[in-house]
């Protein structure tokens with residue numbers, strides 16, 4: 001449930017490799033776009049501009065990342081960047097397949113595992129580069145080594161893991177969309193009012209993978225692109241609704257974040273993560289309130305997994321006291337922010 005504002009993008013990266021070749025570059029870009037549209041994937045489901053995909057390449061990339069982490073010993077007290085693989089994830093494969101797969105995992109271990117999927121260098125570029133690719137990764141803006149590596153691992157992943165992974169997150173998508181569809185109009189109306197921005201005018205891509213980042217879901221901005229790990233037990237049932245709106249909020253929260261940070265700066269406080277705790281609180285509480293209108297009892301993520309007390313105990317009381325009246329329409333943004341910044345240590 002993290003977010004990162006990335007400036008620039010793929011086009012700039014691929015163009016910058018060909019200085020002084022404007023005409024050729026334009027032609028290549030046109031071909032790339034054509035290739036991309038020819039391979040365009042279809043979302044499994046859509047709700048209020050959120051298009052949920054079951055992408056083979058995103059799943060392979062994230063599974064290699066998680067598999068690389070699985071080779072590292074667990075050291076008590078040391079943070080891990082990937083989810084653990086469940087017991088029984090090992091499969092028995094032919095020796096040549098095993099050699100190819102192990103090599104891919106070794107390269108991921110060496111080159112990518114130490115980089116955070118969201119904040120690490122090139123990781124957002126790699127993730128976005130996998131969008132809408134055909135089975136040859138045509139147009140992917142990678143060096144030959146990464147492209148060859150992914151292509152070599154692909155048939156093995158497809159054979160041994162993809163059927164179960166694909167089925168698993170398709171089931172998750174179906175359930176999440178069914179639950180979200182009914183409440184989306186009301187939740188969106190409230191969130192956009194609180195954030196002071198309109199809802200997305202264009203589709204937002206949500207890539208559903210089986211295993212991923214240690215926190216399960218993450219979102220990069222410009223464009224807003226969400227990845228959700230469907231096997232995360234924290235996203236089952238009604239939690240999927242909060243999670244989808246939490247991650248969406250990362251693309252809509254800039255104004256609120258700046259208001260909080262400006263007020264904190266003026267007060268000479270540097271409360272790291274405070275804006276994210278406020279986002280957590282708003283998305284969770286609005287979801288809880290809308291479900292409660294239907295008699296559904298829901299405990300927001302911050303409380304359900306003990307995140308408040310474990311990660312941000314010093315923010316709990318200030319956020320509860322200051323943000324709740326704002327959600328309930330009893331305080332303005334300015335009042336909420338002032339109260340919040342005064343109350344934090």
Ligand SMILES: [Zn+2]
Pocket residue numbers: 001002003246247250276
């Ligand atoms: Zn988050």
